[in-house]
Amino acid sequence: MIELSFEFFPPKDQPGEERLWQELTQLRSLSPKFVSVTYGAGGSTRERTIRVTEEIGQRTGLDTVAHLTCVGSTQSELSEVLDSYKGAGIKEVLALRGDPVGGPLATWESTPGGFDHADQLVKLAVEKGLGVGVAAFPDLHPASNGNVELDLETLLRKEEFGATFAISQFFFEISSWERLMNQLEKAGSNLKLIPGVMPVTNVKQIVKFAQLSGTQIPDKTRTRFEAVAEDEKAVRELGVEIAAELCTQLLELGCKSLHFYTMNTAEATVKVCQSLDLGK
Ligand SMILES: Cc1cc2nc3c(=O)[nH]c(=O)nc-3n(C[C@H](O)[C@H](O)[C@H](O)COP(=O)(O)OP(=O)(O)OC[C@H]3O[C@@H](n4cnc5c(N)ncnc54)[C@H](O)[C@@H]3O)c2cc1C
Numbered sequence: 482m483i484e485l486s487f488e489f490f491p492p493k494d495q496p497g498e499e500r501l502w503q504e505l506t507q508l509r510s511l512s513p514k515f516v517s518v519t520y521g522a523g524g525s526t527r528e529r530t531i532r533v534t535e536e537i538g539q540r541t542g543l544d545t546v547a548h549l550t551c552v553g554s555t556q557s558e559l560s561e562v563l564d565s566y567k568g569a570g571i572k573e574v575l576a577l578r579g580d581p582v583g584g585p586l587a588t589w590e591s592t593p594g595g596f597d598h599a600d601q602l603v604k605l606a607v608e609k610g611l612g613v614g615v616a617a618f619p620d621l622h623p624a625s626n627g628n629v630e631l632d633l634e635t636l637l638r639k640e641e642f643g644a645t646f647a648i649s650q651f652f653f654e655i656s657s658w659e660r661l662m663n664q665l666e667k668a669g670s671n672l673k674l675i676p677g678v679m680p681v682t683n684v685k686q687i688v689k690f691a692q693l694s695g696t697q698i699p700d701k702t703r704t705r706f707e708a709v710a711e712d713e714k715a716v717r718e719l720g721v722e723i724a725a726e727l728c729t730q731l732l733e734l735g736c737k738s739l740h741f742y743t744m745n746t747a748e749a750t751v752k753v754c755q756s757l758d759l760g761k
Contacts, residue, residue, distance in 0.1 A: 484514040484738040485760050486546075486648075486675065489537070489745050491521060491530040498533065500745065502540070507747035509541055511760030514738070517546040517575060517648070531562060535569035546614060547571050550579025551602055555594035559602060563609050573612035575648060576602040576639075585623060585693040600638050607643030615639045617647035617674060619657035623695035633664050640672050647672050648740050650694050651679035653702050653723070655730040662734070676731050679742040680749035681720035684710045721752045728757055 487508050492498045505516070518534040521527060538545040547566045551559065566574060578599040581587040591597055596605075599615060606613045617636055618625075625632045636647060652658060658676060665672060681687045684706050691698050702723060709715035728739055739759070741750040754760045 483732065483736075483759050485511055485754065486513050486515045486517060486738065486740045487511075487743050487750060488517045488519065488648075488677075488740060489743060490519045491533040492745065493529075497745070501533075504743070504745055504747040505537065505541060507751060508743065509543065511751065511754050513543060513760075515544040515546050515573070516541070517548060517740075520548040520550045520577070520579070527562075531565060534566070535571070538570055544573070545571055546573045546575055548575040548577060549602065549606075550577045551592070551596040551599065552579035552582065553592050553595075555592060556596065556605070557594070559596070559605060560609075563606055563611065567609060567611065571611075573614060574606050575614045575616070576606050576644065577616055578602075580693075598635075600635070600642050603639045603642040603644050612646075613644045614646040614648055614675075615644045617649045617661060617672075618695060619649050619652040619661045619676075620654070620695050620697045623693070625695075629660075629664070633668065636665070636672070637668055637670060640670055645671075645673060646675060648675045649677040650696060651677045651690075651742055652696055653727065654697060654699050655727065655734070657697070658731065659734065673738070675738045675740045676736060677740045677742060678724050678727060678731075678753070680724035680753050681706065682717050682744065682746070682749055683713075684716055717749060721749050721756065724749070724753045725756045728753060728759075732757070 489501060492501050516537060518537060521530045534545060534547045549562060576599050581589045596602055603613050603615060618632055621627060621629065621632050662674060665674060705719060709719055743750050
């Protein structure tokens with residue numbers, strides 16, 4: 482049985498929230514193991530994020546993994562958010578550093594009384610008795626400057642501090658995934674590594690996301706998208722096809738879980754899962 486999970490972001494306004502509930506209803510029919518909700522960049526949408534995250538769990542009864550970042554918060558504020566999640570019945574969090582306020586490529590700025598790295602947040606969440614997951618980067622974290630060992634060390638330290646699972650950044654090249662998997666295995670890691678899959682729906686958007694997140698778009702994938710770039714429907718169809726190809730490769734390697742970046746829209750994820758007969 483392949484475990485599916487779906488990622489959402491907190492909508493900016495009321496109409497966005499209404500749409501989210503509709504999309505969630507569709508995705509719920511695929512019986513996900515959990516859904517996860519991102520934490521607003523820069524902590525800017527904090528209140529809404531916390532409310533929507535808690536409400537998803539309450540409305541759907543699905544296990545909800547709440548993302549939390551260190552950006553712009555003191556340790557006691559982070560502690561309060563974790564308490565609030567616990568109080569709302571959330572059992573697991575994804576502990577992240579978050580991107581600098583100026584964007585993923587900007588220099589990190591410390592918050593007085595806050596944390597500078599996700600491993601510190603892992604410790605705090607574990608101390609509170611929460612299950613903790615972290616981020617993993619098949620194409621390496623953009624700040625690692627290609628230093629594979631540094632990325633691995635960072636991940637292993639989080640495991641040492643009590644993280645039990647890692648969700649990966651989206652990627653297109655199966656060899657990147659295999660490298661990370663093999664490295665963790667060689668290091669004796671027990672982290673449950675969940676691949677993050679992004680069904681592309683918009684070429685410009687994915688190129689920007691890839692630049693910001695350090696994800697490599699292989700030439701062959703780029704060429705396929707460029708060939709249909711002017712046709713929105715064809716892009717969406719190709720996005721589903723390419724995501725399904727990646728999922729097939731992951732399943733062939735023995736992956737037992739798939740995490741989809743839904744961008745708050747069910748259609749592409751549902752089509753990928755249907756094409757692979759997943760989620761029954
Ligand atoms: C699955 C997933 C979900 C995400 N969800 C969100 C979200 O909801 N909201 C959001 O804003 N962002 C999110 N992000 C983006 C993430 O916050 C950024 O990629 C961020 O730049 C790094 O976060 P991290 O948790 O990996 O940070 P860290 O583990 O702190 O790593 C950041 C950098 O610091 C270095 N480092 C780490 N620990 C130490 C240490 N102890 N000493 C010295 N150097 C160290 C690392 O090598 C790395 O270069 C997500 C990413 C992924 C993959």
